[in-house]
Amino acid sequence: xxxxQFEYTSHRLEGEVVVPGDKSxxxxxxxxxxxxxxxxxxxxxxxxxxxxxxxxxxxxxGVQIEKEESSVLVxxxxxxxxxxxxxxxxxxxSGTTTRLMLGLLSGLPFETSIFGDASxxxxxxxxxxxxxxxxxxxxxxxxxxxxxxxxIQGGELQGITYRLPVKSAQVxxxxxxxxxxxxxxxxxxxxxxxRNHTEVMLQAFGADLKQNEDGIVVTNKGKxxxxxxxxxxxxxxAAFFLVAGAIVPGSAVTLKNVGLNASxxxxxxxxxxxxxxLTVSNERTTGGEKIGDLTIQYTALKGTTIxxxxxxxxxxxxxxxxxxxxxxxxxxxxKDAEELKVKxxxxxxxxxxxxxxxxxxITPTEDGMIIEGPMKLTGGxxxxxMDHRIAMMGxxxxxxxxxxxxxxxxxxxxxxxxxxxDDLEAILR
Ligand code: S3P
Numbered sequence: 001x002x003x004x005q006f007e008y009t010s011h012r013l014e015g016e017v018v019v020p021g022d023k024s025x026x027x028x029x030x031x032x033x034x035x036x037x038x039x040x041x042x043x044x045x046x047x048x049x050x051x052x053x054x055x056x057x058x059x060x061x062g063v064q065i066e067k068e069e070s071s072v073l074v075x076x077x078x079x080x081x082x083x084x085x086x087x088x089x090x091x092x093x094s095g096t097t098t099r100l101m102l103g104l105l106s107g108l109p110f111e112t113s114i115f116g117d118a119s120x121x122x123x124x125x126x127x128x129x130x131x132x133x134x135x136x137x138x139x140x141x142x143x144x145x146x147x148x149x150x151x152i153q154g155g156e157l158q159g160i161t162y163r164l165p166v167k168s169a170q171v172x173x174x175x176x177x178x179x180x181x182x183x184x185x186x187x188x189x190x191x192x193x194x195r196n197h198t199e200v201m202l203q204a205f206g207a208d209l210k211q212n213e214d215g216i217v218v219t220n221k222g223k224x225x226x227x228x229x230x231x232x233x234x235x236x237x238a239a240f241f242l243v244a245g246a247i248v249p250g251s252a253v254t255l256k257n258v259g260l261n262a263s264x265x266x267x268x269x270x271x272x273x274x275x276x277x278l279t280v281s282n283e284r285t286t287g288g289e290k291i292g293d294l295t296i297q298y299t300a301l302k303g304t305t306i307x308x309x310x311x312x313x314x315x316x317x318x319x320x321x322x323x324x325x326x327x328x329x330x331x332x333x334x335k336d337a338e339e340l341k342v343k344x345x346x347x348x349x350x351x352x353x354x355x356x357x358x359x360x361x362i363t364p365t366e367d368g369m370i371i372e373g374p375m376k377l378t379g380g381x382x383x384x385x386m387d388h389r390i391a392m393m394g395x396x397x398x399x400x401x402x403x404x405x406x407x408x409x410x411x412x413x414x415x416x417x418x419x420x421x422d423d424l425e426a427i428l429r
Contacts, residue, residue: 001408003408004406004407005404005406006395006404007398007403008399008428009401009402011399011428012248012250012251012298012429013241013251013252013253013427013428013429014429015254015426015427015429016254016255016256017238017253017427018255019233019234019241019255019257019417019423020047020048020234020418021045021231021232021234022046022233022234022236023046023050024096024195024197025231025259026046026051026054026231027050027054027094027096027100028197029072029074029201029229029231030042030051030054030058031054031104031177032201033074033076033226033229034058034074034076035078035079035104035180035224036205036206036224036227037076037078037223037225038226039073039076040076040226040227040228041071041073041229042228042229042231043071043228044230044232044233046070046231046234047067048414048415048416048417048418049092049093049415049418050092050096050415051094053094054097055067055072056089056090057085057089057091057097060085060089061083061085062081062083063075063077074226079108079180079181079224082108083110084110084111084112085112088113088114089114089115091114091116091120092116093415094415095120095344096170098116098123098125098148099128099171100174101114102125102128102150103132103173103174103175103176103178104181106132106137106139106152107156107177107178107180107182108181111151111153111154112151113150113151113152114148114150115148115149116148119345119386120148121148123342124146124147125141125147125148126145126146127165127166127170127171128174129145129146131175132175132178133145134162135175135178135179135186136156136182137152137157138152139151139152139153156183157178157182157183158182158184159179159182159184159186159219160186160187161186161187161214161215162175162186162187162188162189163188163190164188164190167191167192167311167339168312168339169194169195169196169198169263172188172190172198172216175188176188176198176199176202176209176218180202180218180220180222183220184219185218185219186219187216187217189215190216192308192311193263193309195261195263197261197289199211200287200289201227202218204227204229204288205225205226206222206224206225207222208221208222209222227287229287230286232260232261232286232291233256233257234417235258235259235265235267235317236264236317237416237420238258238294239316239320239321240392240417240420241253241255241423241424241427242271242278243320243321243324244396244399245297245298246297246298246299247298247324247327247399248399248400250298252297252298253295254293254294254296255293255294255296257291257293258291258292258293259291260283260292261289261290262290263312263313264313266310266312266314267314267317268294269313271324273304274303274304274325274328274332275301275328276301277296277299278295279294279295280292280293300329301324301327301328301329302328302330303325303329303330303332303333303372303373304325304328304332305332305335306318306332306333306335306337306368307333307335311337315343316343316389318337318340319347319351321334322355322369322371326360326361326374326375326377328373331371331372331373334368334370335367337367340368343387344386344388344390347389348364348369351393352364354383354394354397355371355377355397357382358377358378358397358401359377360375361375377397377402378401379402379403379404379405380401381406382406382407382408383408384409386412387412391407391410391412392413392417394407395410395413395424
């Protein structure tokens, strides 16, 4: 197998990066634009493969969507006008598309089949299928509908009250989307707050959604009206340069217009606790979402414990935080993160395996990992596991490795950050 080699010795990072649009918000802008009435203009849309799957799905259902780089126009005609797709929908690598669309398709009056790539086919869908069936959805698929390919015979749905058994914004969003099509009230309750972009955006589009002591309550009574969306920069993408700036000696990097929704900023809290020289400036709000600029400077860091309620607020950042911990003084313990096992790959295994190869002292546990630092990384040959966030972690590791890092591929990075290497090159000094 041919490997790609990354070698960045004796560099530091300096300058500004405008990271691309948030993946979660980009998906939702297409979904809500497509089911509302009028033209939704989306700016700073993430032009990554996952979000393009969501655009393709609605085009297949008859929605006109015009896209020019990161500007998208969605010509919504309402839920009623969505048409049965002529062929099965291919959701590629995108868990968000799959889980959210399962909710919507459950209430539409036609049958749809969906499938995905090898990674998506291994990811559990029971977490969304169970509440949707309680609402009356007819879903069939592999292992009683736990795995793709899945066929959904849409029909009438009844509102339910559902307490999330997994801390998942995708499950919450699937139930809320089905709730837009259900008779009566649908109530979602969560013990730990997960990202709330669905709630924020649905309210902006005019849905009948409120949050009260019962939970998040939605009905089919609101009229969804087109609403322009300015997508904030993705903090999950910014995370790679935040960590790079924190661990490469002499670095000073500013990340512009990054989404700072409190349900996503766990990484900032943890990095500050570890002693990072991190500042937030230019804070403002757009479309109900907070954004701002983040500046990071290299400084010595200390280990910490990452557990409990912060986990859903940084779940996608754990691979890169594990790398950060290898460069921090002392022990870092990551707990309560068993969800990592069902991401694009088993990220506990992928992170530990790769960082061990690179010379780190890291041990996997049932629900996370334990890292002892600081360790000078040696370099070596790793695998991306075809997972975008594992691949980017490997590249950033090369910045602090004595010898090159070789990896089996880098194309998976296009899932969430197609301009990753351009942005990195632009700040290498
Ligand atoms: C997402 C929610 C998270 C996250 C994923 C995107 C979303 O997944 O890991 O990258 O857009 O709702 P879970 O809901 O499975 O935790």
